[in-house]
Amino acid sequence: MTVLVGFASLAVIVVLRRSMPGVPGSLVAVALGIAAVELLEPDVAIVGQIDGGLPTLGLPDIGLHDAGALAAGGIGVMLVAFAEGLGAAKNYAAREHEEIDANRELLGLGGANLAPALSSGIVVNGSLSKTAANASAGGRTQLAGLIVAALTIVTLLALTGLFEDLPEATLAAVVIAAVVELVDVPALVALYARRDPTSPSSARPPEPTGTTATSPATPTRRRPPASSCCASRAGSISPMPTPSAGRS
Numbered sequence: 001m002t003v004l005v006g007f008a009s010l011a012v013i014v015v016l017r018r019s020m021p022g023v024p025g026s027l028v029a030v031a032l033g034i035a036a037v038e039l040l041e042p043d044v045a046i047v048g049q050i051d052g053g054l055p056t057l058g059l060p061d062i063g064l065h066d067a068g069a070l071a072a073g074g075i076g077v078m079l080v081a082f083a084e085g086l087g088a089a090k091n092y093a094a095r096e097h098e099e100i101d102a103n104r105e106l107l108g109l110g111g112a113n114l115a116p117a118l119s120s121g122i123v124v125n126g127s128l129s130k131t132a133a134n135a136s137a138g139g140r141t142q143l144a145g146l147i148v149a150a151l152t153i154v155t156l157l158a159l160t161g162l163f164e165d166l167p168e169a170t171l172a173a174v175v176i177a178a179v180v181e182l183v184d185v186p187a188l189v190a191l192y193a194r195r196d197p198t199s200p201s202s203a204r205p206p207e208p209t210g211t212t213a214t215s216p217a218t219p220t221r222r223r224p225p226a227s228s229c230c231a232s233r234a235g236s237i238s239p240m241p242t243p244s245a246g247r248s
Helices: 002-019 023-040 065-097 100-111 114-118 128-136 141-160 168-182 185-195 226-234
Strands: none
Touching: 002 023, 002 168, 023 168, 065 100, 065 128, 100 114, 128 141, 128 168
């Protein structure tokens, strides 16, 4: 049943994306998934209870003796989070022919992690799947991020109970439908053809013997013997005078 729900949700998203691009297929799939769980009560895994309300602010309850133990793990998490976020940013910036400043990305990542550090939250990073979902929904500017933040606050205050019945298979279908757009199939085929020696496109014709691949073969001209040359021009060239014995 879980597989059926997942494929059905993915089919809804793909069909709506191709037939009616203006309709948010992911939102429709989520609404249908929640409605199916409430009406049909299928035997599928759902998101479950979500704690509502805004988090409380405060400093982390750690001592100085814990800083050294947390530093190694924190640096590792920071490097992985920064690499994933920077990779997603460069991927989508290349599509729009824009440049990415890695220093500004690092400063933004550090500033974004100040809020969860003071509110008992988790690490914030630029997720590739969330970026793909945002782009597939039509987000192009920073305004999309502000709208998502506002809707997240509204959901935490009033709509957490609505998403408790969301099937996990539907949630997975939303992520798969967003990330699959990042797969460049023609580039993969071209890379495979270049590295596979048995592929017809990677085979090179044999080079002719005695030539190089960069310059064509040049035929060698043979000059006629001196005797034949002189014989053919004997009638038109007068013999050279022989120096006399009295002249030096």
